Amino acid sequence: MSPLRVIFAGTPEFAAHHLEALLGSQHQVVAVFTQPDRPAGRGKKLQASPVKTLALSHNLPVHQPIHLKTPEDQALVEQYQADVMVVVAYGLLLPKAVLSLPRLGCINVHASLLPRWRGAAPIQRAIQAGDTETGVTIMQMDVGLDTGDMLAVSRCPIEPTTTAAELHDQLCAIGCPALIDTLNQLADNSVKPVPQDHNKANYAHKLSKEEAQIDWRQPADTIDRLIRAFNPFPVAFTLLGEERLRIWQAAVVSEQTSAPPGSIVSSEQYGSKSRLVIACGAGQLALTSVQLPGKKALAIADLLAGSSAKFAEGTQFISAEPADE
Template identity: 40%
Template structure:
């Protein structure tokens, strides 16, 4: 198929590579304009642009894809289909109507759940046990188009937003490769989304990472995992910000507990109740949480064992 591909971040690279590998003709790659980075404000291309340059593909970087000149350029490409993955701009109805097979989107959730910008983080924050990728026929709404094909995967207990991002990134590449020949042959039946089941998720902000120790250990664990690698979960310790990177919910009969678990749980939320060689246990609103990896303000990310080598932490200390 003749494809115009629209994408910008790392998530969008494997689908492009997979389509090229499968022999599709990518007639143009549309991505966001280069952005300044670092102290020098040097303009840096998006990951998708770098991939397109490697394959010597035509590159378009419109500030606004709905501008009349850009629309005419897209029409002139005579593409069969537009494939979109985390492009970063809303497509107008005029753009959606250009290709013969319309525009399809690779979305990192099982729609209609988690329409919007941060589906990977939100499924972890909400404690979901599964997630997946949806290939969707785009319309003018935000992730509201008909579902063409989905693939579900489990969310493992150790998964973070970062590890799940990687899994869904490659799953999306495989799924669009499976979907394209079926779309061309008319073998996929569009299924309208049930709006009554829809949930929305906006962008993640830094302040969402603040830990509320009155929450349950399970909920805090989900927060730590969902905020990893960005923006990170954090708390305050001795007047400094402490990022929390790796935790584990303490279950009954855990070999990490030196005393009586019921007694330890009676401590005020945020209280460090036990210090081990490689971790310390914190009371929460419901249960105990083991902190294994952290980062004190101004310092590098490190294991708790390394942190304890240079810092005095005692039972009774408080995290705020």
């Protein structure tokens, strides 16, 4: 088997893990494409993507086009005479002209069991929907959005307590070897593409900070899934007056209550067994890790030790407005 000449295109940490695996393989990374540097942090200084940082540390050529639609952009890809282009969370759609430039086309590492979740946020939407299983699909790219034939599938369970941060790491762990195995199969012409069932597709919309506000009229298990799906970004929150309380972790309490949704049912300090329980539309939710404005995330025991009066029983959190149908 001859090593493949690979162009890598990706941007966030998930992509950087796959680039690192590729650099440790027998295949040759000849160039890296990533999103332009973006302002980040309080100072809004330009910050390189994790993929760019890793690529530069390995002295790889790095390109950061705004898009790949112009002849000049496409000539950048063509000049490397790559066998294949590997795309992982790049953030740009590849035009048809680019898809056909590498000898073996372009393949994508997608964090979902396609066609279950296509689009920008498959990890978070799988948790939010209550899926019990997800995985990584290696896909031959076509002009559609995550619609190409599947080349490899690796599965991963979603546990009842799994957060998006944890699932991200689990999918990295199975996606990296799946990518290398697929490249090996492409190199020896043994890969077997499988078409997707387009009737089973769902679109994983990009996350918004607005939808992170909790609607306490929802059932407790629905709110719990939202909290886990939005950890570590954008982080679920609720309002206490005008103060925003970010909720990092919680646990469903199955007992019912007649208290109004969003009201504190129980606020008790018992050291490590302290409780802050909120009424929901059905069931209750025990908050376990929360964050006050300008502060670090705190366990409930530490929160109540410093702010118990603020979280007295009967206190009402403000619910988000219901989403438009």
